[in-house]
Structure formats: C-alpha cells, structure tokens
Amino acid sequence: MTSITSVQLNYLVFRYLQESGFTHSAFALGYEAGINKCTIDGNMVPPSALITLVQKGLQYLEMEANLSNNDADVDEDFSFLEPLDLITKDVYELRKIIREKKKNLQKERDKDKDLDREQEAERGRAREKDRIEREKEHEKDRGRKEKEKEQQKQREDHKEKEMATDPEGGDNTKHDENGASAGIGPEPMDISAAPSVVACEIPSSDVTILEGHTSEVCACAWSPTGSLLASGSGDSTARLWTIADGASRSSAQNGPLNVLVLKHVKGRTNEKSKDVTTLDWNGEGTLLATGSYDGQARIWSTNGELKTTLSKHKGPIFSLKWNKKGDYLLTGSCDRTAIVWDVKAEEWKQQFEFHTGPTLDVDWRNNVSFATSSTDNMIYVCKIGETRPVKTFAGHQGEVNCVKWDPTGSLLASCSDDITAKIWSMKHDKYLHDLKEHSKEIYTLRWSPTGPGTNNPNQQLVLASASFDSTVKLWDVELGKLIYSLNGHRGPVYSVAFSPNGEYLASGSLDNSVHIWSLKEGKIVRTYTGSGGIFEVCWNKEGDKIAACFANNTVCVLDFRM
Structure with a gap:
C-alpha cells in the first residue's frame, strides 16, 4: 500500500486541474497549503472525496500501465478526461471515454495523412513534369550550340579553302544567273539528318499518325x-x-x-x-x-x-x-x-507494405x-500469401526506376538513378553483375525475347538499358560485359523495345526520334523523327509495325520492312 498525506492528496488534485487548463474555468479550485480542504464550484469537498478521486486516478494509472507498459501513453490519456469525469465515473467508464476520444483523434490524423499524401503526389508530379521540360530545353540548347559550332567550322573551312585557291584575295567564285554562289555548299545539316541516317529514314508513306489525344501520350501497348x-x-x-x-x-x-x-x-x-x-x-x-x-x-x-x-x-x-x-x-x-x-x-x-518510399515499378x-x-x-x-518479402535486394544507391525478370524468371535486372544497372539471382543475396558504363541516370531496361525458354532459343539472351546520357547499351548477361553502346540519340532515351524475333531494337528519345537498330551490326537501320519527345515505343506481335507515343499528343505507327 502507498501512504500519502491529505496535503499531498490536495496537491495532486490541484496540479491535475491546473495542468489540464482549469485554473480559470468554472472549476474554481481553492487550495491552502497544509489545510485539508478544497472547493469545486464553490462547494466544500471533504478529504474522503479527494481520497476517492486520487484512488481512482491511481487505479486507472495502474490498469493502463499494465496494459501498455508505456508511461507516456498513460500521461497523454489524462488529457482526454474532464476533472468532473474523475469524480463521477468509474474506472471502466473512464477507459471508454478515452478509447472513444482516441478513436476520433486517430480519424482526424488519418484524414490529415491522406491529404498530405495527395499533396505530396501532386508536388511529385509537378516536379517530374518540370524535370522533363528542363531536359527538353537543355537538349534544344545543346542542339543549337552544336549546330552553331558546326556552322562556324564550315565557314572557317570555306575561308581557308578560298585563301588556298586565291592567295591574292581575289574573287574566283562563279555565280549562276540567280546570283547563287556555286563555290559555297548548302547550310550544314543537323546530325540526325546526316547522309547515313537520311538513307535509313522511314518515308512518310510508311507512317500513320493517330490524332485525337489532347495532352501528352505517356504509354502505348499492342x-x-x-x-x-x-x-x-x-x-x-x-x-x-x-x-x-x-x-x-x-x-x-x-x-x-x-x-x-x-x-x-x-x-x-x-x-x-x-x-x-x-x-x-x-x-x-x-x-x-x-x-x-x-x-x-x-x-x-x-x-x-x-x-x-x-x-x-x-x-x-x-x-x-x-x-x-x-x-x-x-x-x-x-x-x-x-x-x-x-x-x-x-x-x-x-496489399504489400514493405517500401518506405513510392513504389516505382512492379514485375511478375x-x-x-x-x-x-x-x-x-x-x-x-514478394509472394501471394506471404506476409514478408521472400527476398530482399539491397545495393542501389539511388531510386530504382525499373525492375524486369528475364524470360525464365531466374534473373532480375534493375536500373537506378545511381547510374548503374544490376543483375540479381534468387540464389544470391548480392547482385551477380554491376553494370556501370552509363554516365547518367538509367530510366528503363528490357530483356531480349531470346535464349532458353523463348521462341528464339538459339539466340543469345541480352539486356538493353536506356539512359538520360542519350545512349542505349546492350549487355552480355552471363559475363556482365558491354556488347554495344548504341550512340545515335541526342536526348534522354525513355524507352526501348525488342522485336519479337530478337533481331532488332527500337528506341525512343526526347530528341523526337525513333531509331531501329540491328543487333547483329549494332547500327541504325531505320529511323523516324517526329515533332515531340517520345515516351514509349512498342512492337506488334508480327514484328512489322512499331508504335511510338509522343509529347505532342500523337501516336505514330511505323511500318518496318527490311
């Protein structure tokens, strides 16, 4: 038994009412040190009532402490009670009051959390769109600078050539009837229009432009x-x-x-x-x-x-x-x-709730x-029916943008903002290969439809990765080595897709171009340039058409014949 004096009892009641904010309320508490008397609402309260009050308080404290073993929670619980409740209600009624008030408080907190999540999502979306726009502007600026540099070089080369043919500085240039300079070539072409690429350009007769969307087209699938x-x-x-x-x-x-x-x-x-x-x-x-x-x-x-x-x-x-x-x-x-x-x-x-940040990608x-x-x-x-992950892969140092299982489900590829792609196996905790040849964030990757368990079992299984460094890279997944670096784009590459026969790869970039690459030769065999950045490319099941979705609200379908 714990023994306390009547003075201590009075003090306990006084402190409780004071800390609960009732010092200037209708509950006027009169207290005189050393005198065992107290008034509530002007009425004298005898020591027996104070003893009952404190006993119930101690009883409640003891009960809650046994249930939760958390003193902080018990202290917080008293903030849900009115002083009159302690006198007029028994312990179980007090507990019911606290439980109801906690429940209502939690509902309010959940509402606030949902609102915060929505606001966070909206901010994230706005940041992503801003980032894409900045990338577009950056690539435009870089393209303009490269073109200006090339033009300057052409002018300097031409000037040197003129001086070499006419040391005295005379004008030996012939003019046609319209006044055009026969000795000066046309304006230098953009890189994407270089002769080797022009020869591969898909003619407009092989392009279907699908119009109707009124905003950027983010995804497409045959x-x-x-x-x-x-x-x-x-x-x-x-x-x-x-x-x-x-x-x-x-x-x-x-x-x-x-x-x-x-x-x-x-x-x-x-x-x-x-x-x-x-x-x-x-x-x-x-x-x-x-x-x-x-x-x-x-x-x-x-x-x-x-x-x-x-x-x-x-x-x-x-x-x-x-x-x-x-x-x-x-x-x-x-x-x-x-x-x-x-x-x-x-x-x-x-529902699987293991991540501590937004889930960016999923793959069966x-x-x-x-x-x-x-x-x-x-x-x-994860596995259906399991409450914990069946395997955890830790090793990336940045956001993991994409995960893809190989055709047999034995290898998992991942790519990240940490500028690496990695290959994992369920048999190992650490990655099998760490692929580090890119120089900027890797946005996506795809496995070829080749190798054991596919329709093309006699061809090598390879992995393609697409990056903001404007390149696509092909990887030997057994050795973890680079096979080809496909350097044809001039902007971030957002999407890659293998043809059904595994012989070709399509890539789409913010430089407005779709390139189709021969995997045997590692070079562009067909190309198409639209008027907007490209977010996704995909092949139809026959492998004779490629769809691409654009930031200018259109979808293009390209005929592919070799």
Missing part, C-alpha cells in the same frame, strides 16, 4: 493477339486504335469508327488527377488494364466497356502488370504499396510471385 493498339494520355483517357494489317494508311482514314475513347472521368477530359500513367493487356488480349493518377486501376473490354474499377490505393498508380495466367493484376503506387487484385472477384487479394516472376522497386533504393521479391 494487343498480344490482334491489331488493337492502346494508348494512355494526360488528357484523362485511354484509346483503342484499330490498325489494319499491311501497309500504313493516312491518318485521315483513322476516323471515329477505328478508335474507342476510354474516359477516366465523366464529362471533363482535362482533369489532371486522372492522367492515365500506365496500361497493360492480359495474355489473351481480351482485357486492358489502366492505371491513373487518381489511384484507381480500371479494366476495360476490347469494345471499350468499363468492366471493373479497383480502388484501394491512396496515391497515383505508377506501374501495373497482369500475371501470365490472367487471374491477378499487380499495381504499384505512390502510396508506397503494391496490391495484387483478384480480377474475377473484382477485389484486392493482398511467375503467376504468384513478383518484384517491386522504389524511391527508397530497395527491391523486394
């Missing part, structure tokens, strides 16, 4: 089984384009009958929170999934019908993938989580396990 091309844009829509087999047709022929508009917001089409950020077809080509800045995933039929809306994320969806079987959809979000959705049940099956290893990457520099391999 149906794996048919002639449908899907595109996703910042205008809050995805579109399904029917592309005829054979040679391209003019864009005028791609009228309303050949495109379906999948609206992600009713009425308005310029609501930025509904930007379509990512999309993916299921293996049968019967369903298209789209991810949006509003945090929702949507599933559409090939006739444009909205089948399902999947809502649980609390931030923009950055990546989205179907598993091979087509029964699960995987999404990664700015809210730091990944979710596996049961498509048939139209509900989430499991097989039908039940997958990898995730994040701004927190970490990679986790």
Whole structure:
C-alpha cells in the first residue's frame, strides 16, 4: 500500500486541474497549503472525496500501465478526461471515454495523412513534369550550340579553302544567273539528318499518325493477339486504335469508327488527377488494364466497356502488370504499396507494405510471385500469401526506376538513378553483375525475347538499358560485359523495345526520334523523327509495325520492312 498525506492528496488534485487548463474555468479550485480542504464550484469537498478521486486516478494509472507498459501513453490519456469525469465515473467508464476520444483523434490524423499524401503526389508530379521540360530545353540548347559550332567550322573551312585557291584575295567564285554562289555548299545539316541516317529514314508513306489525344501520350501497348493498339494520355483517357494489317494508311482514314475513347472521368477530359500513367493487356488480349493518377486501376473490354474499377490505393498508380495466367493484376503506387487484385472477384487479394518510399515499378516472376522497386533504393521479391518479402535486394544507391525478370524468371535486372544497372539471382543475396558504363541516370531496361525458354532459343539472351546520357547499351548477361553502346540519340532515351524475333531494337528519345537498330551490326537501320519527345515505343506481335507515343499528343505507327 502507498501512504500519502491529505496535503499531498490536495496537491495532486490541484496540479491535475491546473495542468489540464482549469485554473480559470468554472472549476474554481481553492487550495491552502497544509489545510485539508478544497472547493469545486464553490462547494466544500471533504478529504474522503479527494481520497476517492486520487484512488481512482491511481487505479486507472495502474490498469493502463499494465496494459501498455508505456508511461507516456498513460500521461497523454489524462488529457482526454474532464476533472468532473474523475469524480463521477468509474474506472471502466473512464477507459471508454478515452478509447472513444482516441478513436476520433486517430480519424482526424488519418484524414490529415491522406491529404498530405495527395499533396505530396501532386508536388511529385509537378516536379517530374518540370524535370522533363528542363531536359527538353537543355537538349534544344545543346542542339543549337552544336549546330552553331558546326556552322562556324564550315565557314572557317570555306575561308581557308578560298585563301588556298586565291592567295591574292581575289574573287574566283562563279555565280549562276540567280546570283547563287556555286563555290559555297548548302547550310550544314543537323546530325540526325546526316547522309547515313537520311538513307535509313522511314518515308512518310510508311507512317500513320493517330490524332485525337489532347495532352501528352505517356504509354502505348499492342494487343498480344490482334491489331488493337492502346494508348494512355494526360488528357484523362485511354484509346483503342484499330490498325489494319499491311501497309500504313493516312491518318485521315483513322476516323471515329477505328478508335474507342476510354474516359477516366465523366464529362471533363482535362482533369489532371486522372492522367492515365500506365496500361497493360492480359495474355489473351481480351482485357486492358489502366492505371491513373487518381489511384484507381480500371479494366476495360476490347469494345471499350468499363468492366471493373479497383480502388484501394491512396496515391497515383505508377506501374501495373497482369500475371501470365490472367487471374491477378499487380499495381504499384505512390502510396508506397503494391496490391495484387483478384480480377474475377473484382477485389484486392493482398496489399504489400514493405517500401518506405513510392513504389516505382512492379514485375511478375511467375503467376504468384513478383518484384517491386522504389524511391527508397530497395527491391523486394514478394509472394501471394506471404506476409514478408521472400527476398530482399539491397545495393542501389539511388531510386530504382525499373525492375524486369528475364524470360525464365531466374534473373532480375534493375536500373537506378545511381547510374548503374544490376543483375540479381534468387540464389544470391548480392547482385551477380554491376553494370556501370552509363554516365547518367538509367530510366528503363528490357530483356531480349531470346535464349532458353523463348521462341528464339538459339539466340543469345541480352539486356538493353536506356539512359538520360542519350545512349542505349546492350549487355552480355552471363559475363556482365558491354556488347554495344548504341550512340545515335541526342536526348534522354525513355524507352526501348525488342522485336519479337530478337533481331532488332527500337528506341525512343526526347530528341523526337525513333531509331531501329540491328543487333547483329549494332547500327541504325531505320529511323523516324517526329515533332515531340517520345515516351514509349512498342512492337506488334508480327514484328512489322512499331508504335511510338509522343509529347505532342500523337501516336505514330511505323511500318518496318527490311
């Protein structure tokens, strides 16, 4: 038993009421040191009432301490009680009051957190767009400077040539009837229009320009089984384009009958929170999934019908993938989580909350396990039904932008803002290869559809990486060595895609160009230059058409024949 004097009892009550802010309230507490009397609301309170009050307080303290073992929580709990509650309520009623008030407080905090997340997502989106614009301006400036430098060199070379042919400084230049100087060549061409590249230029008759989006087109994907091309844009829509087999047709022929508009917001089409950020077809080509800045995933039929809306994320969806079987959809979000959705049940099956930063990419290893990457520099391999990662890969020193499993699911490739790509195996904790030949951030990578377990088993498996250093690099994944550095772009390369037969690689850049490379020769065999930066390129299943989506609101389809 703990013994305290009546003076101490009075003091305890006085301090509690004082610290709770009731010194100037209706609860007027009269206290005289050494005299065991007290008034509340002008009424004398005998020592027995004070003893009851403090006993209940001590009883409550003891009960809460036994439950939580956290003195700080117990101290905080008293802030939820009114002084009159201590006198008129028993211990269990006091506990109920505190529990209800804590619950309401937590709701308010959760609302504030959700608002903070939304604001953080919006700021992140704005920063990303600003960064892209800065990159564009930088590349334009660099292009202008290079052109000016080349022009200056041409002028100097011409001047030297003139002096060499006419030491006295005379004018031996012949003029035609129109006054044009026969001795002076044309203005120097841009690098992308050099003779070797011009010879590879895809003629306009082999290009179909698809118009209709009203904002930048961020993503595109061919149906794996048919002639449908899907595109996703910042205008809050995805579109399904029917592309005829054979040679391209003019864009005028791609009228309303050949495109379906999948609206992600009713009425308005310029609501930025509904930007379509990512999309993916299921293996049968019967369903298209789209991810949006509003945090929702949507599933559409090939006739444009909205089948399902999947809502649980609390931030923009950055990546989205179907598993091979087509029964699960995987999404990664700015809210730091990944979710596996049961498509048939139209509900989430499991949410994975391991990352401490936004989830940037996800990729299935097989039908039940997958990898995730994040701004927190970490990679986790997860499995449906498991509450912890089955494998953790740590080694990057910057945001991990992309993760991709090889065709057999035995090797995982990753790339990062730390200017490296890495190759991992489930059999090892540390990376197998650290690929360090790039000089700027690596944005994305892709495995070739070659090697064991593919349709091209007799060809070597290679990895392609695309970087802000304007290059694409091809890697020998067994040795971890560079095969080719493909140096044809003059701006950050955002996307690469292998042809179905594994013989060619398409790349798209902010320099407005799509290059098609021969992997045997390591050189450009075809090229196309549009009027906007390119965010994604992809091949159709036959390997005779390439789609590219542009920042100028268009999608281009290129015919490819060798």
